[in-house]
Amino acid sequence: EAGVTQFPSHSVIEKGQTVTLRCDPISGHDNLYWYRRVMGKEIKFLLHFVKESKQDESGMPNNRFLAERTGGTYSTLKVQPAELEDSGVYFCASSQDLDMYGYTFGSGTRLTVV
């Protein structure tokens, strides 16, 4: 089966611009997560979708971040306007059964805000 796919793999934008990251989970996985790692820090949870509903968005840093998962398939994470501290690697993961299986992570999107 195809894994979790993230687009783009790299993005360089200027401060104040908008960037949209996309994640295509494994087909049939109801659970979709966004995580990020900023430079020198640990990987941090951002939010969790179950199908199209936001189950937990406690990790979203502020209202410049907007995540959507229309139709319960792919998800987008938009940063508007981007700030320098948003630079980092954004990972998406999906899972079908949280107790039976681990998550499958994508390769990440490396975002650089200059």
Place this chain on the structure above:
Amino acid sequence: DAKTTQPTSMDCAEGRAANLPCNHSTISGNEYVYWYRQIHSQGPQYIIHGLKNNETNEMASLIITEDRKSSTLILPHATLRDTAVYYCIVRVRGGSQGNLIFGKGTKLSVKP
């Protein structure tokens, strides 16, 4: 904050078993122990998880102590490609709470 404690780094000779310890002394009865690894800048990769029994799969074995306060991940025959940061994570079983709390992990270096 992460509920686990791991050594910062470990070395292992190629072909030998790598034994990575993890302390989770405050683990609850309904929490799983998960192991993930991150090779260079790739996305984290699931390895194995368990509740209280020892587990084995094609990648590794997980040994959980009887009191569940610590565990050991065993890579039976480490290769150079196993060089990575290994994360031990506890997560509540069941329900909708699914997020993982990553700590600093153990940087495993497999040497020829």
